[in-house]
Amino acid sequence: MAETYRKSKIEHYLERLQIRKQSLMNQMEMAELEHSREFxxxxxSAIDLIILEITVEFGLGNTKNEGGEADDRECSPK
Known part of the structure; x- marks a missing residue:
């Protein structure tokens, strides 16, 4: 039971990271935050790395929205 509980906590943490990632992606599109775009x-990028590391470390097969090249495009200057 403890293993299931821990896996559930890790999955919940990954869900929160995905929410934070989506929030940051939304901020990237906001004109009033253009001056903070690099930050x-x-x-x-850091959240993408954390998601990838946790997914690999704990063998969680859900790799969608994990980051990588698609988000690199978002970070390129407009």
Whole structure:
């Protein structure tokens, strides 16, 4: 039971990271935050790395929205 409980906590944490990632992606599109774009992009990259590490470390097969090339496009200058 403890293993199931821990896996559930990890999955819940990943869900919260995905919510944070989506929030940052929304901020990247906001004109009033254009001056913070580089900082937000760094945060987005860090969250992508954390999601990837947790997914690999705990063998969670859900790799969709994991980050990578699609988000790199978001971080390129407009």
């Amino acid at each position: 937000i992009c760094g945060q987005l």
